[in-house]
Amino acid sequence: MKQITMTAALGLALLGTPCALQAAAEGGTIASKVEELGKMSYLKVTDMRAVKRDGLLRIQVTISNTDNSNQQLYYRFRWLDDDGFTVWDEEAWKPEIIYGLQKKVIQAVSPTFKATDFRLELQSPKNEGAPFSGSNPPGGITNQ
Amino acid sequence: MSLIRKPQALLLPALLALSLSACQTTSPTAAGDGSVSYGDARAVETVTTDLGSTDIQMIAEKMTQSLLQTPEIRNAIKKRELLMASPVKNKTSEYFDTRLITDTILTQLQKNGVKYVIEGEDMQNQVDELRRQNQSGLYKKSKSVKMGNMQGAKYRLDGSISSIVKKGSNVKDVYYKMNLRLIEIESGVVEWSEEKEIRKSAKR
Numbered sequence: 001m002k003q004i005t006m007t008a009a010l011g012l013a014l015l016g017t018p019c020a021l022q023a024a025a026e027g028g029t030i031a032s033k034v035e036e037l038g039k040m041s042y043l044k045v046t047d048m049r050a051v052k053r054d055g056l057l058r059i060q061v062t063i064s065n066t067d068n069s070n071q072q073l074y075y076r077f078r079w080l081d082d083d084g085f086t087v088w089d090e091e092a093w094k095p096e097i098i099y100g101l102q103k104k105v106i107q108a109v110s111p112t113f114k115a116t117d118f119r120l121e122l123q124s125p126k127n128e129g130a131p132f133s134g135s136n137p138p139g140g141i142t143n144q
Numbered sequence: 145m146s147l148i149r150k151p152q153a154l155l156l157p158a159l160l161a162l163s164l165s166a167c168q169t170t171s172p173t174a175a176g177d178g179s180v181s182y183g184d185a186r187a188v189e190t191v192t193t194d195l196g197s198t199d200i201q202m203i204a205e206k207m208t209q210s211l212l213q214t215p216e217i218r219n220a221i222k223k224r225e226l227l228m229a230s231p232v233k234n235k236t237s238e239y240f241d242t243r244l245i246t247d248t249i250l251t252q253l254q255k256n257g258v259k260y261v262i263e264g265e266d267m268q269n270q271v272d273e274l275r276r277q278n279q280s281g282l283y284k285k286s287k288s289v290k291m292g293n294m295q296g297a298k299y300r301l302d303g304s305i306s307s308i309v310k311k312g313s314n315v316k317d318v319y320y321k322m323n324l325r326l327i328e329i330e331s332g333v334v335e336w337s338e339e340k341e342i343r344k345s346a347k348r
Binding site: 054076092093095112113 | 186197198202205209210212213255256
């Protein structure tokens with residue numbers, strides 16, 4: 001994972017308003033934008049692009065499943081300003097199925113014009129050493 | 145005598161303090177048997193295949209994100225043009241209040257500077273208050289609002305949510321589709337539309 005994050009260039013295509021995204025691009029690695037709730041065993045963030053267009057931050061993330069079987073992913077974005085303050089309420093966790101060996105593209109647009117930076121929170125139930133096990137999503141409510 | 149009494153006098157308050165401290169807890173909770181707890185309102189809810197909080201949140205989020213990208217909404221923010229939400233039709237087999245979705249969308253748009261006007265059930269309260277201030281004779285004229293100054297919306301949101309339910313011998317599959325449109329009221333032209341699909345399955 002580390003190798004991928006280090007080598008895969010964070011394709012922050014700073015089109016439109018390069019200055020506004022300069023802060024977001026700081027660090028310049030996928031790792032600086034991704035917060036995994038436990039290290040993911042099979043799912044890897046292999047590409048990430050961000051652009052500010054019409055005042056809104058647009059994100060595209062590619063998640064690759066390195067396993068043959070389907071993997072459940074839970075994700076959400078946290079929207080920040082230049083100073084690192086959150087500028088929007090906590091987003092809902094979103095479930096996503098990534099098929100075996102699939103490369104899934106997730107897209108998001110900031111829900112506010114104030115966002116200049118972001119963090120992507122990821123959790124996969126089959127994470128190694130994840131604080132959640134089985135089919136429980138983060139703080140999830142499941143049918144017992 | 146006084147020397148003997150002193151330790152006894154100290155012992156009673158000390159015992160009281162000890163017994164009280166045994167009941168104290170650092171948890172800021174009221175008495176309860178522990179069967180009720182608070183969860184994360186943003187968590188993925190998979191209790192049943194019925195439309196739930198996660199579905200509502202995902203639908204509202206996608207619609208807001210899509211709406212914010214439209215030139216009509218950007219212009220509405222700049223020119224202070226007004227928006228309203230017509231009741232979304234619930235065509236699913238379940239009962240739920242579709243205002244859960246439109247209220248969230250309107251709130252999120254409003255945080256971005258979009259102004260919207262009230263309609264439907266909120267309208268009665270508005271009319272009642274206008275009448276009370278103007279017709280009850282209870283209010284000073286200089287300190288009451290005027291009738292006839294309400295503003296009409298330029299755009300309205302309208303849509304529907306439908307579902308297809310399939311049941312096998314050991315599986316239940318539900319497909320939801322929410323459609324939302326932005327309509328210019330004067331012309332009736334649909335300026336924007338968006339869909340959100342959700343599939344939920346459960347073992348029976």
